[in-house]
Amino acid sequence: MAKRIRDVVTGQLTLDYFMQKAAAGWTLAAVEWVREAEAAESDAEAPASVEVGFTTADVPFGFRIAASGLDLEQNPLEMTVLLLILENIVKEKRLTDIAAYLNAGGYATRQGANWTPAAIFNLLPRLIEMGPSLLKSPDWQARRSQLT
Numbered sequence: 230m231a232k233r234i235r236d237v238v239t240g241q242l243t244l245d246y247f248m249q250k251a252a253a254g255w256t257l258a259a260v261e262w263v264r265e266a267e268a269a270e271s272d273a274e275a276p277a278s279v280e281v282g283f284t285t286a287d288v289p290f291g292f293r294i295a296a297s298g299l300d301l302e303q304n305p306l307e308m309t310v311l312l313l314i315l316e317n318i319v320k321e322k323r324l325t326d327i328a329a330y331l332n333a334g335g336y337a338t339r340q341g342a343n344w345t346p347a348a349i350f351n352l353l354p355r356l357i358e359m360g361p362s363l364l365k366s367p368d369w370q371a372r373r374s375q376l377t
Contacts, residue, residue, distance in 0.1 A: 327349050
């Protein structure tokens with residue numbers, strides 16, 4: 230999981246600043262420009278407020294923030310968890326058994342905790358939402374043939 234920080238920089242940016250960040254393992258993800266609005270600027274000329282990017286809380290399970298910071302992309306690990314939950318539901322397993330299965334397989338929740346029946350229950354609306362695309366995926370087609 231990628232860690233993100235936001236630096237508020239006052240004064241001029243220097244090459245040394247970027248080199249220090251790169252040496253510490255950081256990569257540049259975004260640049261935001263700010264300026265004081267002049268009193269003469271009309272509301273028609275000023276751009277509307279725009280929400281840029283996503284926060285982790287905004288990201289549905291099964292996706293992650295893309296490198297651009299502006300898009301979402303599938304999270305392969307979380308998609309695997311969704312498929313495993315779906316597979317076990319099709320096998321008519323109890324949520325307690327599914328949680329134990331995921332924990333035994335080394336899968337953790339997004340927060341790094343063990344799976345619980347409640348955590349899986351909370352994912353059911355997401356699983357229903359993702360159902361059509363999951364059922365059409367090549368991974369599910371391969372799993373389904375092994376189920377019957």
